[in-house]
Structures are given as structure tokens and as C-alpha cells.
Amino acid sequence: MKMITALKGTHDILPEEAYKWQYIEDKIKNTAERYRYGEIRIPAIEYTELFARGVGDTTDVVQKEMYTFLDKGGRSLTLRPEGTAGVVRSFLEHGMFSDALPKKLYYLITCYRNEKPQAGRYREFRQFGVEVFGAEAPSLDAEIISMAMSLLNELGLKNLVLNINSIGCPKCRKAYNDKLREYLRPHYEELCDTCKTRFEKNPLRILDCKSDICKNIGKDAPMLIDNICEECREHFEALKKELEILKIGYVINKSIVRGLDYYTKTVFEITSDSLGAQSTVCGGGRYDGLTEELGGNPVPGIGFAMGLERLIMCMEAEGVFMGAVSVPDIFVASLGENASRFVSGYVKELRDSGIGAERDHMARSLKAQMKYANKIGAKFSIVIGDDEITQGKASLKNMETGESEELSFDEIINKLKK
Ligand code: ATP
Ligand code: MG
Numbered sequence: 001m002k003m004i005t006a007l008k009g010t011h012d013i014l015p016e017e018a019y020k021w022q023y024i025e026d027k028i029k030n031t032a033e034r035y036r037y038g039e040i041r042i043p044a045i046e047y048t049e050l051f052a053r054g055v056g057d058t059t060d061v062v063q064k065e066m067y068t069f070l071d072k073g074g075r076s077l078t079l080r081p082e083g084t085a086g087v088v089r090s091f092l093e094h095g096m097f098s099d100a101l102p103k104k105l106y107y108l109i110t111c112y113r114n115e116k117p118q119a120g121r122y123r124e125f126r127q128f129g130v131e132v133f134g135a136e137a138p139s140l141d142a143e144i145i146s147m148a149m150s151l152l153n154e155l156g157l158k159n160l161v162l163n164i165n166s167i168g169c170p171k172c173r174k175a176y177n178d179k180l181r182e183y184l185r186p187h188y189e190e191l192c193d194t195c196k197t198r199f200e201k202n203p204l205r206i207l208d209c210k211s212d213i214c215k216n217i218g219k220d221a222p223m224l225i226d227n228i229c230e231e232c233r234e235h236f237e238a239l240k241k242e243l244e245i246l247k248i249g250y251v252i253n254k255s256i257v258r259g260l261d262y263y264t265k266t267v268f269e270i271t272s273d274s275l276g277a278q279s280t281v282c283g284g285g286r287y288d289g290l291t292e293e294l295g296g297n298p299v300p301g302i303g304f305a306m307g308l309e310r311l312i313m314c315m316e317a318e319g320v321f322m323g324a325v326s327v328p329d330i331f332v333a334s335l336g337e338n339a340s341r342f343v344s345g346y347v348k349e350l351r352d353s354g355i356g357a358e359r360d361h362m363a364r365s366l367k368a369q370m371k372y373a374n375k376i377g378a379k380f381s382i383v384i385g386d387d388e389i390t391q392g393k394a395s396l397k398n399m400e401t402g403e404s405e406e407l408s409f410d411e412i413i414n415k416l417k418k
Contacts, residue, residue, distance in 0.1 A: 009115070009123025016325065020312060023323025024155065025108060028128050031151045035143070037106040037130055042086040044110065048076040054085030054294055056261020058202040060210075063194060065113040079112035083129045084287070084303055085294070091133055092296035101134030108308075120278030120310050131303035133291070138235050141266045141286060141302055142242030148270060148282050148304055149248055155311070156320030159273035160281075163253035164243075166236040167204070168228035169264050170289060176227040177203050187217045208257045223254040235265050264288040266302065274317040281314055282306040328358040329416050330396075331373035335366055335385035342389050346409060355416045373399065382412065 006012060013021060032039070048068050055062050067079040080086055087105055090096075096103050107129050115121055130144060145162065152160055168176065180203045184191070188199060195206045195214050207218040228236070243250055258267040267285035275281070284304025291299040315322055330350065334343040343359050350357035358376060360369045366383065373381045382394040396412050397404045407415065 007123065009117035011122065011124075019325050020315075020322040021308070024308065024311065024315075027151060027155060028106075028108065031147060031154070032106045032130070035104070035147045037104045040087060040090060040105040040107050042080075042083065042090055042107065042109070044080055044112075045077055046080060046086055046089070048078040050085050050089055050294070051078050051081060054088060054262075054290065055082060056202070058198050058205050058261055060194075061113065065115050067112045067114055080109070081113045082111055083107050083109050083127060083305060084131060084290070087129075087131045087303075088290050088294055088296075088301065091131075091299075092291060092294060096133065097291075097297060097299050102140065103133045104130070105132070106130045118278075119276060120307075120313055122309060126308040127305045128308060129303060129305035131301060133299050133301045135302075136235075136288065136300045138238035138266075139242050141239050142246055142248075144284065144302060144304060145243065145268055146246045146248055148284070148306065151306075152270065152281065152311075155315060157272065157274075157314060157318060159318065161271050161273070162243075162248060162250040162268065163256055163271060164239070164250050164266065164268045165225055165253055165256045166228055166232055166239075166265050167224050167257055167263055167267050167285075168232045172227065172229035172232055173204070173224070176222070176224050179222055179227065180204065180206075180224075183221050184217065190217060202261055204257050205261075207255060224257070225252070225254050232265055239266055258283060258285050262287045262290045262293055268304070270306075272314045272317075274314050275310060278310060280307070281310050325377075326356065327377035327379060329356045329379050330358070330412075331369075331376070331378035331381040332357060332359045333366060333369040333373065333381060333383045334360065335383060338386060339384045339389065343384055346384070349409075350413060350416070353413050353417055355413065380416065 051066060052062055057063070061081045066081055068076060071077050087107065091103065109127055109129070110124055111127055112124055114123060117123060130147065132140060132144060149160070149162060167173065181199065184199065184203060184206060188196070190213055191199065191206065192209060192211045192214055195209050198205045204224060206214055207221060209215060256267050256269050263285040265286045265288070268283070269280050270282040271279045272281050282304055284302070286300070286302040288300040290301055291297065332343050332347050334340040347357045347359045358378060360372065364372060370381065378399055381397050381399055384394055388394040393406055393408045394412065395404045396407050396415070
């Protein structure tokens, strides 16, 4: 039979890599704890409508990239392409708007997008994200940016750029959209097919198109941030002040509009000079209109999502510390059948005391057992034969220095526990 392989664009994370993920996830959980976010775990599969309405039907994600299928009951379901829509649904479904606000949530999830796989772009990838509900204050926008930046800094990354922009509110966007359409109208026929459909619905997205022709047309277009209303302008100015208080450097990047259609006011992206074409590690923004779009009461919201594969690529490129593969504290070798049975019990005792212990299960010779102990990187080893069992002690060998000391079985446990 032909070997079955993993799907294109998906990847296995083997133990030799998984320790990096655990290291990063521990840092994330610690950061979330300090910034006081609660973890939320949401389903990987939702009704398609949630994303079509929540992510916005003029985005690439919804128009081209979703894994959508009919289930046996004929319902259209979709594998989540991102986390925000699911978290907003959950927030509304569980009436979290009645909780103490702001409600601060974080998640570690897999996402699914039918994109052309390439470096930093997968069909199944992982995100760390946060969403906060209930507060409009720019101090919150600055706080979540600060959270993302301090996590990245703590992970040792240096070549980061924080890009911020404001895309206004529905009020100022309406006037701006008219102005933008006027600018784009003479070029309508040259736009790509996707952008033709965006022209009426959401012309702003044309400025985010990846096609060179559309990019070129958009080059001299009026920019939204130069056309936002007084309220949005004040919010943006206050955000800048907050970032200054937090000593977070930023650049204003007028061209970021972000993925969601329902973003309002603050949008931001953190890019890294250490990455190639897919240089955005983290993207986020405010979405004050989203809960209403999904059938709830208006509740302001803001969040970000960080691509973890990209984060790892970035850390590798900068050569920063990423944790270490875990090694056994002790390898317990055995000589003979009687000793092997004793080792079964002793290894369990070691493990129950919180010590990482390994033994032979392959009927290896003593020499081969020691070779194996070296290969798996055991820090200490002991050899147990009939004599050791009778005397109740063994020689604990430090595998790195080669030094040994005679200790009772209990003393070994006590020593390794520390
Ligand atoms: P891009 O412009 O790179 O396509 P995006 O705007 O589609 O990004 P978001 O929806 O904002 O991305 O997702 C947040 C983060 O998730 C991105 O900044 C990136 O780090 C990561 N990401 C997005 N798509 C992929 C993918 N296909 N594979 C790996 N990581 C991804
Ligand atoms: Mg994308």
C-alpha cells in the first residue's frame, strides 16, 4: 500500500521540536497570568455563517481561504480560520457581558486556511490570541500592544517594528469610502476580479490587495487616517500618548487595514526584519462593531493574534534561547532478571517522587544499556545487580563528570529530588 502522508501545508511537531513550543507556551501562559487574562478554549469547527459575518465577507480569508464543507445534515460548517469570531460568539452565548468588565480572554489554537503553502504560510497553523470586551479606552489598546511587545521582547526578539494605524469608525469610514471610490472609479476596469466586488462593498480592502496592479492603483489613494472624524482622531492621539508612557516605539503605517471587515479605530501589526516575505508576527485591532454584527448588544472589543510558526521562525533566525530538550535525571541499568524486576519497582518510586527516570525494555547487555543512557542524555546512572539489591545501595554515577558515590536507594531519591 502507498504510504499515507500528512496533508500539504500541515506539519507534525516532533519531540525534538516540541520543547520549543512548550517553552513558548509557558512564556505565553505566564504573560497572560500577569496581564490577568483567562484562558478560553473554543471549538475548531463552527457554523460557516459565523466567519462569513464575523470575519467579513470581503476578506481573502472568507472569500478564498476557508475550509468549508456540508455535514451529513446538510449544514455548512467551517474549520476556524482565526479565533476572534469564535471567541465573540462564546462571549455572547455565555452572557459574559454581565461579568465584571473588561472581560479579558486568551487562547492558543490551531487555525485552518486554504492558502498556498510557503515559508511562514501553512494550511494548519497555530496562534496565540487575546480578546478583550467592554472597554473603549485607548489605555486598553496600549495595554494589549504592550502585552504582545513584552512577550516578544522576553522571548529575546530584537528586530521588531510596531506599526499602528487608525481605520476610523463606520461614520468616518462611510465618507471616506465615497472619497476612495471617486479616486478608484477611473481605474475600475483594471482592478482584479476580487477588488471589483470590493469596490461597492468595502473599497478599503482594495488597498490591502496583494495583486501588483491593484497595489499600484492604490498607491496615491487618499488614506483613511487622514480622513477620520474628531472622536477617532482623539482616540488615536491618546493611544500614541499611552504608548509613549509605556516607552513603546512605533511607526504610523497608513496602509495597514487588517483582515477583519469590522475593525474600528486602532489597528496594528508587529513585523520582524528577521523574517522574509511573511514578516507579520502579530496583528490586531479594535472591533467595536463585531458583537452587534453577530447578533448581540454593542460591546466594544479589541484583540490580537500572533502566528506561532512565524514566531518560531523569527526566534530561530535571531538565534535566541528556545528552551532545551528534556533529558532523564537518571538511567537505571539492570543486570539479570531478578534485578530487572527490582528495577521496575524502583523506577516507579523514582518517578512517583518527581524524578525523570528511564530503564531498559530491550533486553540490552549492560554495555548497550550504558550506551543507550548516554544517547538519551541521562544526567545520572546506576547499575543494579543482585549485590546492590542485597546491600540496599548502588553507585550513583554523574554521567557528565564520571564521578560516582555510594548511596542507599532512598538517598538517591532524596538527592535527585532537589
Ligand atoms: P498575512 O497578511 O500574512 O496573510 P493575515 O492578515 O492573513 O496575514 P491574520 O489573520 O491577522 O493574518 O492572522 C494573525 C497572524 O497569524 C499573522 O500575523 C501571522 O503571523 C499568522 N498567520 C496568518 N496566516 C497564516 C498562515 N497561513 N500560516 C501561518 N501563520 C499565519
Ligand atoms: Mg492572510
